[in-house]
Amino acid sequence: MNPTIEITPARPLTSPSEVTDLLVRITPTAEATPAPRPPxxxxxxxxxxxxxxxxxxxxxxxxxxxxxxxxxxxxxxxxxxxxxxxxxxxxxxxxxxxxxxxxxxxxxxxxxxxxxxxxxxxxxxxxxxxxxxxxxxxxxxxxxxxxxxxxxxxxxxxxxxxxxxxxxxxxxxxxxxxxxxxxxxxxxxxxxxxxxxxxxxxxxxxxxxxxxxxxxxTTVGRLASLGISGVEVVDVLNDLRTLPTGRLALPPLRAERSLDLLLRIKARAGETLGLRLAWTDAWDQRQTHRAFFVLPQAESDSVASEHPEVVRVRAGLLAARVQRVVAMLASLGKLEEALATLESSRSQLEMGIRSGLNLSAELETVAELERRLRKGERQSASKFAGSRAYSKTTGRDDQTLKN
Structure with missing residues (x-):
């Protein structure tokens, strides 16, 4: 497996030290001679x-x-x-x-x-x-x-x-x-x-x-992990375990599927972000791949618009976090509170769609959850929301076929 790591900042940095979001996209690319999959x-x-x-x-x-x-x-x-x-x-x-x-x-x-x-x-x-x-x-x-x-x-x-x-x-x-x-x-x-x-x-x-x-x-890398150096990580919007080494445990890496991670960091322009991706390959050998990225400086003091792909991925992960809350509220029978929470998420997603972001799948999930809640199906709503949120926040739902 030859992975590629693409790093996209929300926007160039303007102040001496600020919090910003980074999209890290990991894609195992195809081998020139594809190896047979492990049994x-x-x-x-x-x-x-x-x-x-x-x-x-x-x-x-x-x-x-x-x-x-x-x-x-x-x-x-x-x-x-x-x-x-x-x-x-x-x-x-x-x-x-x-x-x-x-x-x-x-x-x-x-x-x-x-x-x-x-x-x-x-x-x-x-x-x-x-x-x-x-x-x-x-x-x-x-x-x-x-x-x-x-x-x-x-x-x-x-x-x-x-x-x-x-x-x-x-x-x-x-x-x-x-x-x-x-x-x-x-x-x-x-x-x-x-x-x-x-x-x-x-x-x-x-x-x-x-x-x-x-x-x-389609699994080509298991027991995958990501080490981050050079910047302060404020939050990881994905729901990932932190290993004793301090690295993030990633879901299995799948052939020709992209895994999207959203890191919220505190950093200065010119600092170098270092990433160390590790995984176990089909022959039970531990492999590593490193990537470095210099955080860009804005050309002026004016604040640039955020990169649309970063905004899209972030909106999907934040919607999944809301679904976790809705699952909890539904399991407790607090259906009106769950509906109000869901309505706020719907408004945010619709705003993103109006600005040109592809968030239709997230909006469909909200509509289905709302339907179940209004019918009083609290157990169904809780289980549906929880399973969707798990897949999204752990990075399994994001592993879609590379275009």
Whole structure:
């Protein structure tokens, strides 16, 4: 992977020391001779508690069969189920006939409680116990309920997920319906450097599983981080973890996708910003790339207009921050307060659109949230807002195909 790093300041600096925004766009560019993608090691962990009875479990099974059909012969798949206990449905192995997998899945029936941590732990253990150098391991955890067997404290679960990540096993989560705890699933995805999906209805499961596979297939750099030097960082508008080294933990880097980061810094004209991008490549080797940028001086004391692309990215991230607030208010039943907060965000986005910025997707999200809130669907609104905000603020939604 040959990454490019583009740095765009909001405007040239005028005063001796001032706060300004910088857009940092990271794009892994195509190799002259594309390298084969690393094989995937996927552990699908399925909730089979009583609430999954009927259509939810049936469609979860169909989604697993779809995964089996779309993976390549070099990929490996395992399936774990959990209710009051944990069962290994399929040990980690290379992709086999769909009929054999279907027979094993047909034995699964819904009933019992929700040993969420135990199910995740087994999936992670299968990947760690038979790790292959260069393979890309991930747990995909699907549940429609709340952990009530074994370890149930969110912090304890997230700590174990983070430990698995230090051993190269990432975790994504899928919440089905309205009963699951979105804060738990989001914290697991956050700690596991993975995606958090909201499947409002079981019918969404096949599409979400396919999206997860696409994310893995296009990953060219994992355990990515960004070090910043030479300036004072006041804020990072993305929602990123800070590593013990002081660097920012980035989402996985994806081929030909651009990752947009918005840094708010305090600096002087002429100072040099230094960036150090690091990642683990397909051969499990740690790679680094450095970039430097001299902050420009304004030609006069007059304040220039801000760069439109910086304004656009900032508006999207600020709208996502508002969605987090709306999710919290909706979960507490404060629907009128949530609507008022959303209306303020709508006004800001409409102002940006009138000035020529492409913020239509953000405005559509606001409209959908408003629709749910006005219908009194507080759980739906909370989960929808939380999942959209997570994808946007962690940089996963920004990884769009390079034009």
């Amino acid at each position: 995937l090691d996927l552990a699908v962990v399925i909730d089979t508690s009583g609430s999954m009875n009927g259509l939810p479990l049936q469609l979860a099974k169909e989604a697993v069969v779809l995964v089996n059909q779309t993976l390549s012969p070099e990929d490996r798949l395992s399936v774990v189920s959990f209710n009051s206990g944990v069962q290994v449905v399929l040990p980690l192995q290379k992709i086999g006939p769909a009929e054999r997998l279907q027979r094993q899945l047909d034995r699964l029936h819904a009933g019992g409680s929700t040993a969420l941590h135990g199910g995740w732990q087994m999936g992670s253990a299968l990947l760690q116990g038979d790790a292959m150098p260069g393979n890309l391991p991930r747990v995909l955890l699907l549940t429609d309920g709340r952990a009530n067997v074994g370890v149930t404290q969110p912090r304890a679960i997230a700590a174990d997920v983070a430990l698995a990540l230090s051993r190269s096993v990432s975790t994504s989560t899928v919440g089905v319906g309205m009963r699951y705890d979105e804060q738990v699933l989001e914290s697991i995805a956050w700690a596991g450097d993975g995606n958090y999906h909201f499947a409002e209805t079981p019918e969404a499961l096949p599409g979400l599983f396919e999206a997860e596979l696409e994310s893995l297939r």
